Amino acid sequence: MNKTIKVAGITLISIAVLIVAGVIFIYSSLDSIVKAAVESVASDMTQTEVTLDNVSISPTTGEGSLSGFLMSNPKGFKSSDAFKFEEITIKVDPASIASDVVVINEIRIKAPHITYEVGPQKSNIDTINENAQSNSGSSDNSSNGTDSGPKFIVEHLYLNDGEVSVAAAPLGDKTIDVDLPNIHLKDIGKGGNGASPDVILKAALGAVTKNITSALNSVDLEGIAKDVKGRVQDLSEGAASSASAVTDTVGDAASGASEELKGAADGAGKALKGLLGD
Template sequence: MNKTIKVAGITLISIAVLIVVGVIFIYSSLDSIVKAAVESVASDMTQTEVTLDNVSISPTTGEGSLSGFTMSNPEGFKSDDAFKFENISIKVDPTSIANDVVIINEIRITAPHITYEVGPSKSNIDTINENAQTNSNSSESSDSGSDSGPKFIVEHLYLNDGEISVAAAPLGDKTIDVALPNIHLKDIGKGDSGASPDVILKAALGAVSKNITGALGSVDLKGLAKGVTDGVKGVADGVADGASAVTDTVGDAASGAGEGLKDAADGAGDALKGLLGD
């Protein structure tokens, strides 16, 4: 009896130690877990390269910051970056960190810089948003409603004091700078018992794209797009004209060489006839 109680006591102590170790691991690794998750999920969804310089979140207060967020442009665009956020502050409910659903009280992105590059058919932001929507839908279909992966509830997400720089080939190295209206999203994932990181990113990018469209209402995007298209066409025509000129030159040279060979052959024939006394 005493032996059984002793064994049970040791087992409970062992379980308690494992739980404590697990909690300590989660808390001590929180920064690296968040950094890896943001970079991996955002890069896969948007088909760009997403990097974070640093993540610092206090496991006791739940407050922290993410610095140096950069999202590159998709293939086919010349600008280096599409999004740059120097500072993102975050407040997490510390009691929920080890739970199945982590509650994020607030995400605040201050002074985000967005480069909107006009392409011949669509912009870089349109391309990124389409990638995010498509890959998020694919992810949701493959999960089929499963509970795999962490879930979050974001009570408030802010983007304040942002700036959009419009870039296009007709502008050269210059840009048209426009203020981005403030964005405030509430209760992402609250009605669905939490949202996966890709659903949160999809919601954020959708709101950003919508606000960008509204902010750029005074910019002649169609005219810039036409300028890009005309520029591409001009380059293509120039290449075609150059190729045609090369072909004509080679053709003329070949023709000249053929006539020269014919004259030489005729001259040799006449000389041979003279030797034979003909």
């Protein structure tokens, strides 16, 4: 009898040690786990290359940062990257780290830079959105927790002080930089069993697309063309004929870019509606 009790006691102690070891492993490997998850999930969904330079999260306070986020452009676009975030701060509920649903109190993306490149048929952002939608699971399954994998609740997601660089063939190597309206998403995954990473990413991309479309409406390409034309007309008399040819070319290019960007903005709006299921 005593021998049986001893064996049972040893077994329970062994199980406890294994549990503690597992928790220690999770906590000590948290940074690398988050880094690998972000790079893998985002790359697979968007069909781009996503990299992170560094992840640092305190398992005791739940506060941390992700630095050097870079998402390349899809194939067929010349710009080197689509999204670039220098720093992302994060606050996680420490008590939820080892649970089935991890509660993220706040994600704050600071001063992101987005390149919006207009392609022959669609923009790079439209393409990324379409890839994200087609390469993720069903929104219903992902949001209610019936699929496998970790689940999250994101109470607040901020994207502030962003900038969009608009690139288009008629503009050559030049870009038009516009401010991106601030974004604040709340309670992603709340009210169910948490949200899978693809649902969170789709929600963020949808909000970004909507705000990029809004930002593009403020681009005055005709005004830019007039400004360039005025500068060219200040050239010396000896270059007058050449200046005239240059200004005409710039005016035509800007006019063409205006139409192209208008079509791209309309396409982005349609992509957003499809993304959000409206």
